[in-house]
Amino acid sequence: MFKFLKRLRSSKQESTSQAEPELVAEPPVVAEQAASPVIESPVKPLEPAKVPLPEPEVHAEAAEPEPEPEAKAPEPASAAASEVEPELVAVELPKRSLGTGIRSLFSENFDVDDLEDILILADFGVETAEEITNQLKSVAQKQGASSDAELRLLLKDLLVERLSRNDSSLNLDDGKLPYVILVVGVNGAGKTTTIGKLARWLKDGDWEVVLGAADTFRAAAVEQLATWAERSGARLVKPAKEGADPAAVAYQTVELAIQAEADIAIIDTAGRLQNKKDLMDELGKIRRAVEKQAKISEVLLVIDATNGQNAMSQAKAFAEVAEVTGIVMTKLDGTAKGGILYALQKELDLPIKLVGVGEQVNDFAFFSPEEFAKGLVARK
Amino acid sequence: MFGNLSDRLSDTFKNLRGKGRLSDSDIDATLRDIRRALLEADVALEVVKDFIAAIRERALGDEVSKALNPAQQVVQVVNEELTKILGTENHKLQFAKSPPTVIMLAGLQGSGKTTLAGKLAKWLKDQNQTPILVAADLQRPNAVTQLQVLGEKVGVPVFSPEPGNGVGDPVDVAKKAIAHAKKSQFSVVIVDTAGRLGVDEEMMQQAIGIRDAVSPDEVLFVVDSMLGQDAVNVAKAFKDGVGVTGVVLTKLDGDSRGGAALSVANVTGAPILFSSTGEGLDAFEPFYPDRMASRILDMGDVISLIEQAQRTFDQEESQKLADKIANEEFTLQDFLEQMQQLRKMGNMKNLLGMLPGAGKMKQQLEDFDESEISRTEAIIRSMTPVERNMPRVLNGSRRLRIAKGSGTSVNEVNQLVNRFEQAAKVMKTMSKGGMPNIPGTNPVQMGGSVGGGYIGGKKKDKKKKGSKSGNPAKRAAENQGLSFNAQSETKSGSAFGIQN
Numbered sequence: 051m052f053k054f055l056k057r058l059r060s061s062k063q064e065s066t067s068q069a070e071p072e073l074v075a076e077p078p079v080v081a082e083q084a085a086s087p088v089i090e091s092p093v094k095p096l097e098p099a100k101v102p103l104p105e106p107e108v109h110a111e112a113a114e115p116e117p118e119p120e121a122k123a124p125e126p127a128s129a130a131a132s133e134v135e136p137e138l139v140a141v142e143l144p145k146r147s148l149g150t151g152i153r154s155l156f157s158e159n160f161d162v163d164d165l166e167d168i169l170i171l172a173d174f175g176v177e178t179a180e181e182i183t184n185q186l187k188s189v190a191q192k193q194g195a196s197s198d199a200e201l202r203l204l205l206k207d208l209l210v211e212r213l214s215r216n217d218s219s220l221n222l223d224d225g226k227l228p229y230v231i232l233v234v235g236v237n238g239a240g241k242t243t244t245i246g247k248l249a250r251w252l253k254d255g256d257w258e259v260v261l262g263a264a265d266t267f268r269a270a271a272v273e274q275l276a277t278w279a280e281r282s283g284a285r286l287v288k289p290a291k292e293g294a295d296p297a298a299v300a301y302q303t304v305e306l307a308i309q310a311e312a313d314i315a316i317i318d319t320a321g322r323l324q325n326k327k328d329l330m331d332e333l334g335k336i337r338r339a340v341e342k343q344a345k346i347s348e349v350l351l352v353i354d355a356t357n358g359q360n361a362m363s364q365a366k367a368f369a370e371v372a373e374v375t376g377i378v379m380t381k382l383d384g385t386a387k388g389g390i391l392y393a394l395q396k397e398l399d400l401p402i403k404l405v406g407v408g409e410q411v412n413d414f415a416f417f418s419p420e421e422f423a424k425g426l427v428a429r430k
Numbered sequence: 431m432f433g434n435l436s437d438r439l440s441d442t443f444k445n446l447r448g449k450g451r452l453s454d455s456d457i458d459a460t461l462r463d464i465r466r467a468l469l470e471a472d473v474a475l476e477v478v479k480d481f482i483a484a485i486r487e488r489a490l491g492d493e494v495s496k497a498l499n500p501a502q503q504v505v506q507v508v509n510e511e512l513t514k515i516l517g518t519e520n521h522k523l524q525f526a527k528s529p530p531t532v533i534m535l536a537g538l539q540g541s542g543k544t545t546l547a548g549k550l551a552k553w554l555k556d557q558n559q560t561p562i563l564v565a566a567d568l569q570r571p572n573a574v575t576q577l578q579v580l581g582e583k584v585g586v587p588v589f590s591p592e593p594g595n596g597v598g599d600p601v602d603v604a605k606k607a608i609a610h611a612k613k614s615q616f617s618v619v620i621v622d623t624a625g626r627l628g629v630d631e632e633m634m635q636q637a638i639g640i641r642d643a644v645s646p647d648e649v650l651f652v653v654d655s656m657l658g659q660d661a662v663n664v665a666k667a668f669k670d671g672v673g674v675t676g677v678v679l680t681k682l683d684g685d686s687r688g689g690a691a692l693s694v695a696n697v698t699g700a701p702i703l704f705s706s707t708g709e710g711l712d713a714f715e716p717f718y719p720d721r722m723a724s725r726i727l728d729m730g731d732v733i734s735l736i737e738q739a740q741r742t743f744d745q746e747e748s749q750k751l752a753d754k755i756a757n758e759e760f761t762l763q764d765f766l767e768q769m770q771q772l773r774k775m776g777n778m779k780n781l782l783g784m785l786p787g788a789g790k791m792k793q794q795l796e797d798f799d800e801s802e803i804s805r806t807e808a809i810i811r812s813m814t815p816v817e818r819n820m821p822r823v824l825n826g827s828r829r830l831r832i833a834k835g836s837g838t839s840v841n842e843v844n845q846l847v848n849r850f851e852q853a854a855k856v857m858k859t860m861s862k863g864g865m866p867n868i869p870g871t872n873p874v875q876m877g878g879s880v881g882g883g884y885i886g887g888k889k890k891d892k893k894k895k896g897s898k899s900g901n902p903a904k905r906a907a908e909n910q911g912l913s914f915n916a917q918s919e920t921k922s923g924s925a926f927g928i929q930n
Binding site: 167170171172173175176236237238239240242246267268269270271273274276277278323324325326354356357358359360361363364381383384385386387390409 | 466469470471472474475538539540541542545548569570571572573575576578579580583595627628629654656657658659660661663664667681683684685686687689690709
């Protein structure tokens with residue numbers, strides 16, 4: 051699975067360096083939040099090898115999939131001397147999978163002639179459905195595949211091949227802490243729930259998480275996120291009052307994350323329909339507010355799998371305004387198949403990164419083309 | 431990316447022009463286009479199939495083949511069939527003979543039930559009902575709080591004995607709510623329920639429990655207008671589960687074509703009662719089937735556009751402006767203000783896209799540069815009040831200063847001034863009663879739009895004013911070889927002239 055770099059925390063309290071002011075606010079939930087900055091040449095701390103690890107398998111692999119670390123070295127060197135590089139550790143997130151969340155496309159035997167309609171029904175879109183069907187037909191003919199099992203396998207392989215890409219991990223591996231994730235999307239797509247699940251997941255992996263309730267518009271959105279923060283043991287930055295400037299909340303969130311030496315800050319934003327110009331422009335402002343203090347690692351666009359072809363319009367608009375880096379498909383556990391994700395990846399070149407497959411806090415996983423395609427062609 | 435139906439049909443029909451009859455293959459080609467357009471608008475496949483079959487039957491009949499213009503007749507038929515499924519009139523909410531009337535809301539997660547509950551409560555209150563909201567969504571974190579906040583905003587009491595977040599029994603809450611409403615003599619009870627998937631049997635059973643506890647007069651199925659093919663499954667599940675007496679479409683202020691409306695109406699057989707069109711608690715209105723038909727077909731939604739304009743443009747301001755134009759007192763300052771007003775309506779591309787036939791100019795729309803407007807604004811803002819009010823004082827050195835001040839070139843300043851003068855002339859003629867001509871508008875569109883246009887006679891004037899703001903786009907338009915007038919009028923919302 052994917053490896054990420056986070057701050058190494060030792061259980062014993064180490065005194066913080068004099069450059070760093072002692073933290074005032076301790077998180078209510080985590081008692082032993084010991085910051086352990088090490089004063090050293092900034093080039094070294096990224097060596098995972100010197101890190102005493104609970105997970106022993108990281109050594110060898112960690113350096114490889116992440117080419118960034120060495121590229122990053124010169125930067126801190128020139129940065130202010132007071133900057134203390136945190137010691138990093140390469141970790142995985144606890145295992146989560148789509149499980150049985152995806153429902154099969156086929157209620158009966160696979161008939162190639164029905165495939166186009168079946169794909170249309172799964173929201174793949176007319177064009178994509180035609181294309182996949184034609185492709186499958188020609189491959190099947192070449193290979194002489196005609197049995198139900200053979201066709202299912204072919205379709206699975208075809209989908210896996212087309213859906214796999216190498217940027218579907220989360221960008222949490224360049225070691226520039228805290229990572230900042232901005233979560234955007236239309237109303238009701240499941241942003242807040244997604245954040246709740248993600249926060250819990252990271253917490254389970256022992257990450258320090260700060261949540262920012264920058265949805266200052268919808269009634270009780272802040273309270274909703276607060277409940278999730280409580281459930282996942284993350285800190286929360288709330289707006290001073292309802293209708294406060296979301297950019298200010300975003301700024302404070304990052305500020306707290308830096309102060310508290312958190313690994314990651316996740317900022318919730320108000321749902322907005324993609325054709326509302328003013329609201330979309332607001333996202334730009336939020337971005338700029340965040341970028342004053344930290345770089346944005348991910349802008350995740352949350353898309354409801356029950357949405358049809360409009361998801362394309364959503365993704366286009368958000369990609370343009372908010373510079374989306376990845377897509378989260380939610381509500382894939384229903385009868386909706388979310389076939390539009392295929393077209394989203396193809397046409398907009400945006401990776402699907404995460405999927406939500408239920409209401410429970412653990413119903414959340416990395417998008418796996420293999421699991422997804424397997425689910426779609428499964429025999430009931 | 432996706433061409434829309436009007437694009438496709440106009441292409442298909444180009445070949446048919448002048449033909450007295452449509453051949454079978456003509457009809458097949460047309461139907462294929464319609465099928466595709468409907469699918470791209472997220473109308474469910476099974477509904478599309480039935481629909482196409484119905485159209486084919488009618489298209490082969492005398493009605494079409496003997497028509498003077500068979501091509502247009504086909505569009506007419508499509509529109510009629512769409513409207514037939516969507517319902518021909520707007521239905522009213524069923525009130526109980528003896529109050530309280532009980533309305534239960536049901537739907538998927540995130541379809542907008544809680545927000546809708548607030549809007550519905552406000553709407554009912556404005557009609558002198560005494561509604562009470564019931565917080566029976568005890569599932570989603572802080573759904574109860576959300577309803578309480580909404581209730582407070584619209585001044586409607588909220589019955590919320592349980593805190594939610596997984597605590598409490600919604601059936602029990604619903605039961606108590608009815609007793610409470612009877613005792614306290616509320617006239618309408620609105621029961622908000624948790625979002626649920628159609629396939630979640632446990633949750634569906636719970637919904638049935640709530641229904642049986644409150645015996646509602648209306649079970650409103652709240653549907654996100656962006657719903658895709660799954661709309662059919664979801665609608666079936668809710669129809670067979672909790673039962674549906676009416677449908678509410680939400681998020682219609684987005685740019686989805688809303689094919690789900692067709693699927694849901696077809697599957698449930700229940701009328702679509704309301705549509706929810708924005709985040710404000712007032713953004714709630716009866717459902718108009720004919721407008722929805724146009725929207726699905728992408729024939730433009732002129733009436734909506736007019737209404738949107740109406741909301742944005744201040745009536746009095748507009749009158750003042752109309753007078754100014756007539757008296758040749760229209761200045762660059764007014765121009766600037768108009769532009770800002772128009773901007774309030776949102777993204778120009780989207781505005782233009784709402785007009786019938788706008789699909790044809792999709793490319794131009796795509797290329798339309800919003801920043802052009804910002805530059806124009808900058809130029810005007812760099813002028814002194816005197817210059818804004820009397821553009822003729824603009825001599826060479828003033829123009830140079832303005833160009834420097836706005837970060838543009840003298841050439842651009844010149845262009846703006848020239849365009850402004852031309853436009854002022856055009857507007858003057860129009861304001862003196864000259865109607866912009868309406869070339870090539872097809873009968874179906876007219877059917878949909880003329881009424882609205884008339885109702886909005888006043889608005890049309892405003893629109894003309896608005897068209898000034900088209901000016902800044904002129905250069906961009908010209909660059910693309912597009913006639914300025916067409917573009918500006920489009921923007922102005924009068925929609926006419928865009929066709930050619």
